[in-house]
Amino acid sequence: MSMLDFLRRKPAPPLEALDSLDTRAAPRERICIPVTVDTGCEWYDAVILDLNMRGARIYVEDESPRLRPCLGQLLAVRPSGGVPIAAQVRWREDRHLGVQFLVNIHAETLSMFRSASQQRLQPRPSRARVGFDVEVVFGEHRQTARLTDISSSGARINGVSEVDVGTPMMVHLEGLMPIAGHVRWVDGEEAGIMFTRLLPIGSARYIAEQGLVSRLWLQEVIEQHDSANPLN
Known part of the structure; x- marks a missing residue:
């Protein structure tokens, strides 16, 4: 069978x-x-x-x-x-x-x-609740949406349409380099994005400063980079 x-x-x-x-x-x-x-x-x-x-x-x-x-x-x-x-x-x-x-x-x-098994038990990175206007690009579509939460490995976007699970997507936040990922789930006009790579530390620092996010979240992003690159 x-x-x-x-x-x-x-x-x-x-x-x-x-x-x-x-x-x-x-x-x-x-x-x-x-x-x-x-x-x-x-x-x-x-x-x-x-x-x-x-x-x-x-x-x-x-x-x-x-x-x-x-x-x-x-x-x-x-x-x-x-x-x-x-x-x-x-x-x-x-x-x-x-x-x-x-x-x-x-x-x-x-x-x-x-x-x-990893050294530390950490099922998923912490999410920071934010409220940024972003531009998302996928296929032939370019749409304005709202970034409502973000972690080192993904984000939640509100206000997107005509998008399917698995679709590659670029997220453009003013002041930052575009963030590449793909759509993990869709619920109405809301979508979950998994990043292709860890959120860059510089981008995380900018988001923490502009979004008034706890420094503990920023420190976790930095630690995850350290864990992913132990020799650096």
């Missing part, structure tokens, strides 16, 4: 039956592993926050109001460059999912997750 056929199967056991399957015999290990959650019709960027051989707690980074995996749903958890792991949703709270693997993962896989 292909992975797509597997994902198209109907959610199997009722939740009452699922509750009897999880004894949590093995302790969970706190890690931070980027993964993709694939439901067969949609996919989400996410981070595994803790796991053992039987299951994991996953943080869905996409903050769009799209319907996320529901209780009992079958899905595939795909580590970057790794083999997808078949799982079923056991619980959901906001953007956190508890999943149970359909087949226990091997010790070698656990070891791989440990070695790939």
Whole structure:
């Protein structure tokens, strides 16, 4: 059976039956592993926050109001460059999912997750609430929009139209070099943008000064650059 056929199967056991399957015999290990959650019709960027051989707690980074995996749903958890792991949703709270693997993962896989885990648990960069007028350019469109929040890796834009998920986009903020990214989600005239590269420190400093943003946010952007370039 292909992975797509597997994902198209109907959610199997009722939740009452699922509750009897999880004894949590093995302790969970706190890690931070980027993964993709694939439901067969949609996919989400996410981070595994803790796991053992039987299951994991996953943080869905996409903050769009799209319907996320529901209780009992079958899905595939795909580590970057790794083999997808078949799982079923056991619980959901906001953007956190508890999943149970359909087949226990091997010790070698656990070891791989440990070695790939980041030093600090940081599911997503902090967002700074701002209010800048920007110009966005995508395809043949050039539109004026409102930048409502921003992090080192992405932003929320309000007031865009005729844009689709996956569309490359340039965000022009007066006084700064254009910021390149692509559309991660769309809800009406609102869209989430993921930057192609980390927000430059100079741009972050300008935004912090002009938008009256906390220096703690600016410091986090600087630390993320340091983490991405440890030898610099």
